[in-house]
Each structure stands twice: as structure tokens, then as C-alpha cells.
Amino acid sequence: MNEFLQDCRDAIGSTFVLTDDLDVQSYETEWRQRFRGRCLAVLRPASTAEVASIVKLCRQYAVSIVPQGGNTGLVLGSVPDNSGKAIVLSLRRLNTIRAVDIANNTITVEAGCILAQVQQIADHNERLFPLSLASEGSCTIGGNLSSNAGGTAVLRYGNSRELCLGLEVVMANGEIWDGLKGLRKDNTGYDLRDLFIGAEGTLGIITAAVLKLHPKPKATQTAFLAMTSPEAALTLLNFSRDAFGPALTTFELISSICLDLVHQHFPAIPLPFPERVSYYVLLEISDHESEEHARAMMETVLERAMQEAIIVDAVIAESVAQSTHLWQLRENISMAQALEGKNIKHDISLPSSAIPEFMSVTRRELDQQFKDCRIVCFGHMGDGNLHYNISPPPDVSDVDFLVHQDEINCLIHDQVHQFKGSISAEHGIGMLKRSELIRYKSSIELEMMRSIKKALDPANLMNPGKIL
Structure with missing residues (x-):
């Protein structure tokens, strides 16, 4: 791989090809410190053209790519596996605000822009960009779109998909799709934009986006x-x-x-x-x-x-x-949960009308099988999204309790499925929920997803092992 790495250095500069263990550690490690993978190198391009150059090199040398923004994800979607064969492609240097169109209520930003920065630019222009997350000081727009992030204002403004009008994407073959249109109506065939939003970097690499702005509330x-x-x-x-x-x-x-x-x-x-x-x-x-x-x-x-x-x-x-x-x-x-100790997290969605009955039935099932466990339930009830987390009883150690993690996940997700809900409301699938996706998605859904993946990324170089 020395020849590949040298070609990467020639393409984006030696300073931005990281291989030293201390330099790559934070990119390889999931932010909650639950998992650390291994990568061949971390590449930090500064433009869409440089991203395209890297993708073409990866295709030439058959090197897989793990795109990464702020690395704030919760399902191991933005970190490499343990093989050491993939590169981490950090998009943090793609951080330019390309345009603000007040008359059209849009802002065009690069994928590495921090969410809080976009909020501030909108506010400076007497506009609102309403996506709001706990990690908004460090998460990036590319990551928000790739995971279709939700947050606290979905009830009124929708999630990331509803807040995006157009995308620029580097495809798996290194070509650049320029779909940066600020249009509310564009009925010219398949909606290609929505293929990439929520795809967790498995179909292409989002490098820029046109986002909706809203009037700033008084x-x-x-x-x-x-x-x-x-x-x-x-x-x-x-x-x-x-x-x-x-x-x-x-x-x-x-x-x-x-x-x-x-x-x-x-x-x-x-x-x-x-x-x-x-x-x-x-x-x-x-x-x-x-x-x-x-x-x-x-x-x-x-x-x-x-x-x-x-x-x-x-x-x-x-x-x-x-x-x-x-x-x-x-x-x-x-954070209080984390300070209290380990817990088993669930990011689920249900029809809002079903939430009370779901909570009652699931509580009863948990009490029967895991007596005295503590249900730490909170979330965006307005859009049906609950964070339904299970902590051990006060007298049970984290280690003893986490032995039952798979059983508890299965119990809760089975109940979610019974109520026609989703096992992932806003965090995505990543590596963490990949096996569970197979359990709850129908065979025809999985086949359609695999067909799309094969068509757009036939060599399986784009974030392999995530989602599917």
C-alpha cells in the first residue's frame, strides 16, 4: 500500500495523509469509547476535487473508504472495522459556506461545516436553520445528512431530509454529481438526492448541500x-x-x-x-x-x-x-445516564398514538423477564421518537446486566415491530444494528437496498459493512 499512500500524498499533500497511531486514534475511535477500529490511513482533503481524486485512487487500488464528519454517530457508522484495510476520509476541511440566498431562503454549505456554524450564519442573516442536536457544536452537515439526523424541532420543521434541497456527491467511481439546486419543485424523474440522505456514506460521499432556511421567529x-x-x-x-x-x-x-x-x-x-x-x-x-x-x-x-x-x-x-x-x-x-453507569440504549420510533400502549406493554414484559430494571425513557414524542434506555437495577453490576443486552434488545425491538415502528429513528444502522436490520426488514426491502448498493457501488468500497 506504500504506492497508494504516496499517490494520496501527491493528490492532497503529505500533511493531510495521517498514518501515525497517535494521529489516527481519534478518527478510529467511536466517541463514546465503546469501539476502536483500525485504518490504513486518515486522509483529509480540502475540496470536492480532492475527494474525487482520492476516490479514484481507492478504486484503482481496491481500497475501501469510511467517510467521516464530526465522528459523533452512535451506531459505529463513521469508524473503520478492525481489518486495517480501509482509509478514513475526513471531510472536516471541507468547511466553506458557499452561498447564502436570502431571497430563496437557502444556504449552500460544504459537508465539513459544523452544524452550529450554519445555525449562526443563518441567525446573522435573520434566518433560522432549525436542525438542533445535542452534538451541534461538533457534528457536521455531511454527517447530519448521511444519518438523516432529527433532533428537537422535527415536529415543526422535519428532519435533515426535509431541510435539504440539493446535494453535491462524489460517486463510487470518482465522478462528481452536481445536484446543488435550490428548488422546492423538481419533478424530473427519480429523486436522486434522497438516495444519499440517510445512506451513511454507503452509496457516495456528500461534499456539499443546499439547505432550507426559515424566517427567524420573533x-x-x-x-x-x-x-x-x-x-x-x-x-x-x-x-x-x-x-x-x-x-x-x-x-x-x-x-x-x-x-x-x-x-x-x-x-x-x-x-x-x-x-x-x-x-x-x-x-x-x-x-x-x-x-x-x-x-x-x-x-x-x-x-x-x-x-x-x-x-x-x-x-x-x-x-x-x-x-x-x-x-x-x-x-x-x-450525560447523567453515562455518569450513573452502563445502559442499553434504543433509538426507536412509533406512531405517536401508539406510544402509551407500547410503554405499558413493554414495561410489563421487562418486569417479567428482567425484574427491577430501570427504564430511562425520554424523547421527541411529537414525532414519535423515543430514547428507550434500560439501566440495571441498583443492586446489579453493569457487567452482570450487560450479559442480557441481546435479549433486552430483542424484546424491545420485537415490541417496536409489533406496533409497526422502527428500530432506528434518527441514529441510523451503522455496524451496531446491521444484524437487527435483517430481522425486521422484509426480504423485498433488503433486496431493493442491495440492488441500489450494487448499482451505485459495485466494488463495495463505500463504507462497507455498514447498514448491509
Whole structure:
């Protein structure tokens, strides 16, 4: 492979071909430190043309490619396997904002742009790019699109697929597809763009994208609500949709154990209520009139919800600082779980209408087979996405509990399948869920996916071993 690496150095510069163990370690390691693969080298091109040159060299030498953005994925989709035969193609140096078109409400960015940077550019132009994730300070647009990232505002604005109008992609043969169109309507045959969004780099390498911008809201209002059950949360969701209409931006379900863990590990974050209840909802609206209008709307709707006994208590943020504290209760759940110890994570989606029954049935099944395990359930109930995580009972060690990981995964995913849900709502498949995909996808679905993969990447060089 020395000749291949030298050709890569000639193509993008020696400085950007990393082979030293210390230099490549962070690229080979999944961010939660659960897995480290091995790569032949890490290549860091600075342009689409350089990406195309590398892909052509990989094709010539039969070297497989693992595209990588911010490496914040959760399903081992952006790290290499243990073979040491693949290169990691880091796109972080492709970080140019190519164009901002305010009249068309679009922004054209390269794949290595950090999500928070795109949000800031939009804000500077009095626009909103609404994709919002906990990792937004380090994840990249290419990774967001490749995993079809969701986040907290899907209820109103949709996930990454809905926020993208056009793509630039380096294909498996090294050719560049320029699909950077800022069109809302383009009915000229197959929608090629959607093939690559959510494909986790297995069909081609996204190098740039045209993204939708939205008018910047004049005001937002945040509320933290207490209720007795998931059924009450579902009632509140439908009530809020009717009452707020398109102003409803966020609807996050949080079980009581989530708040307990956050309070235990982050005691400086104030709790919203003096007494514990079973479930909470973090609700946010965006308003295009004024702060006063948003506040009045929030107060009127929540007063009605209280009168109809849908909720038992409510806190409306009085300031930006208080809103931040309410969001911190939600955003620190995953970190609090990590500090508490190992847990078995599930990123699932269901019809919102099925969530209460799913939670009841699955709780009963878990109690029968894994007595006293703790269900740390939270997520984007407004779009049907739950993070349904299982922690061991307090008196059971992580090691003893994780022996049952495959059984617990099977139990939960079987229930998800029964309710016509998905085993991956927003994290993707990667290597982690590849075998489970086979269990739950129909044979015709898998065959169609394999046919697309074979047509676009016949040599199987693009992120092999991921998804399929």
C-alpha cells in the first residue's frame, strides 16, 4: 500500500495523509469509547476535487473508504472495522459556506461545516436553520445528512431530509454529481438526492448541500409541564397541536427517573417543581408576532390544559436563563445516564398514538423477564421518537446486566415491530444494528437496498459493512 499512500500524498499533500497511531486514534475511535477500529490511513482533503481524486485512487487500488464528519454517530457508522484495510476520509476541511440566498431562503454549505456554524450564519442573516442536536457544536452537515439526523424541532420543521434541497456527491467511481439546486419543485424523474440522505456514506460521499432556511421567529416560549401518565402526554400533544397550530415546535417527553438522574449528577440545575410526578413534557412554541403574543398564547393554552386536568402543574420560562435551565434538564439526561453507569440504549420510533400502549406493554414484559430494571425513557414524542434506555437495577453490576443486552434488545425491538415502528429513528444502522436490520426488514426491502448498493457501488468500497 506504500504506492497508494504516496499517490494520496501527491493528490492532497503529505500533511493531510495521517498514518501515525497517535494521529489516527481519534478518527478510529467511536466517541463514546465503546469501539476502536483500525485504518490504513486518515486522509483529509480540502475540496470536492480532492475527494474525487482520492476516490479514484481507492478504486484503482481496491481500497475501501469510511467517510467521516464530526465522528459523533452512535451506531459505529463513521469508524473503520478492525481489518486495517480501509482509509478514513475526513471531510472536516471541507468547511466553506458557499452561498447564502436570502431571497430563496437557502444556504449552500460544504459537508465539513459544523452544524452550529450554519445555525449562526443563518441567525446573522435573520434566518433560522432549525436542525438542533445535542452534538451541534461538533457534528457536521455531511454527517447530519448521511444519518438523516432529527433532533428537537422535527415536529415543526422535519428532519435533515426535509431541510435539504440539493446535494453535491462524489460517486463510487470518482465522478462528481452536481445536484446543488435550490428548488422546492423538481419533478424530473427519480429523486436522486434522497438516495444519499440517510445512506451513511454507503452509496457516495456528500461534499456539499443546499439547505432550507426559515424566517427567524420573533419570540419563543418554553414551558415545563407535569402530568400523571403517557396517556396524558398524548392527550396534551393533540391538544397542543390543535391550540398552537404551526407554532408548536418542540414536544419532549421525559419520565421521572430522567429528572432524578439529572438532579443527582447535576444538582446545580434547578428542578422546576417541588414535588415529583411520573412524567413531564418540555414544550416550546415559536411565534412570528411578538414576545407578548407568544406569552399570552402559552398562558391561555396551558390554563385550558390545567382546567381540563390534562396537566397537574406548569412552569413557563420567565427569562432566557430560565429557558436555558429547562432545556438543560432535557439535554443532560444522556450525560447523567453515562455518569450513573452502563445502559442499553434504543433509538426507536412509533406512531405517536401508539406510544402509551407500547410503554405499558413493554414495561410489563421487562418486569417479567428482567425484574427491577430501570427504564430511562425520554424523547421527541411529537414525532414519535423515543430514547428507550434500560439501566440495571441498583443492586446489579453493569457487567452482570450487560450479559442480557441481546435479549433486552430483542424484546424491545420485537415490541417496536409489533406496533409497526422502527428500530432506528434518527441514529441510523451503522455496524451496531446491521444484524437487527435483517430481522425486521422484509426480504423485498433488503433486496431493493442491495440492488441500489450494487448499482451505485459495485466494488463495495463505500463504507462497507455498514447498514448491509
